Amino acid sequence: MNGNDxxxxxxxxxxxLPRVEGESEPKRDLWPAVLKRLDEKPAAPxxxxxxxxxxxxxxxxxxxSAIPVFLYYL
Amino acid sequence: xHTHPYLRAYMAGVFVPTLVLPLILAVFIVLRLVLQVQVxxxxxxxxxxxxxxxxxxxxxxxxxxxxxxxxxxxxxYGAVLPLIGxxxxxxxxxxxxxxxxxxxxxxxxxxxxxxxxxxxxxxxxAMAGYYLVWKYIIGFLNRVLGIA
Numbered sequence: 001m002n003g004n005d006x007x008x009x010x011x012x013x014x015x016x017l018p019r020v021e022g023e024s025e026p027k028r029d030l031w032p033a034v035l036k037r038l039d040e041k042p043a044a045p046x047x048x049x050x051x052x053x054x055x056x057x058x059x060x061x062x063x064x065s066a067i068p069v070f071l072y073y074l
Numbered sequence: 075x076h077t078h079p080y081l082r083a084y085m086a087g088v089f090v091p092t093l094v095l096p097l098i099l100a101v102f103i104v105l106r107l108v109l110q111v112q113v114x115x116x117x118x119x120x121x122x123x124x125x126x127x128x129x130x131x132x133x134x135x136x137x138x139x140x141x142x143x144x145x146x147x148x149x150x151y152g153a154v155l156p157l158i159g160x161x162x163x164x165x166x167x168x169x170x171x172x173x174x175x176x177x178x179x180x181x182x183x184x185x186x187x188x189x190x191x192x193x194x195x196x197x198x199x200a201m202a203g204y205y206l207v208w209k210y211i212i213g214f215l216n217r218v219l220g221i222a
Contacts, residue, residue, distance in 0.1 A: 049209070052202040059199050065186045066196060071098050072122060072172075072182070073156070073163050073200060074091065 079221050080135050086215035087134030090207055091127040098122060117170040118183065121163050129159055134212060138221055148216065152208020156200040 060067055102118065105111040137151045167173040167182070174181040179189045188196065216222035 045210075049206060052206060056199055056203055056206075059195075063192075066188070066199075069182050069186055069188065069196065070200065070203070071101075072118060072167070073159060074094060074098070074122060074126060 079138060082219040082221050083134045083138040083216070084131035086212055086219050086221070087131035088127040089215055090211055091122070091130050095123055095127070112184075117172055120170060121166045125162065125166065126159070129155070129162075130212075133158075134216070138216075141222075147209070148213045148222065149205045149209030152212065153201045153205040155204050155208070156197060160197060160200065 099119065102115045106115045133151065133155050137148055141148075164173060168175075172183055174184075179187045180193070181187050213222060
């Protein structure tokens, strides 16, 4: 590869890659937003899910003989 | 991590049965070998050990494949799964002699009698349990593995 080829290759690469406009760093500090997101508590389960869980526990309490059947199907 | 999404979906699906089944095995070994409870454990374990993990994994693959079209939450997919798994489990149990269909009740494992009128309630309970497991555990795993 001679010098002309290298120059042509450089020009092709420069033409193929998009030019980076403006600053490469964000305009504001993103770290506080990351910390805020980490501190956010996950949404609590809705009442419907608690009701389902209570129903399952109640059923296991009223029909303990059903537990092996459920274990079989798990 | 953008490759093999169906493999990751399968792994997320089999996670829960793989985690729970050794505990079930331990419980039944204690019942059978320590407490001498006459439960046909060997035949009992065929369905939960051989078919349920595969069912969970394949169903999560189905979820991943069909979710862009259905837009249904993963919990709904879990709630539907007993409608598929229960007949298969009953068929396997019947073939292995684990279940007997009587005049007005079903007898599981020669010990547990379930009246036919209770079966819909059991099915609803299974759907509720699967809904919660799929919504909170498998949904979490899908998010961790980047497929949801």
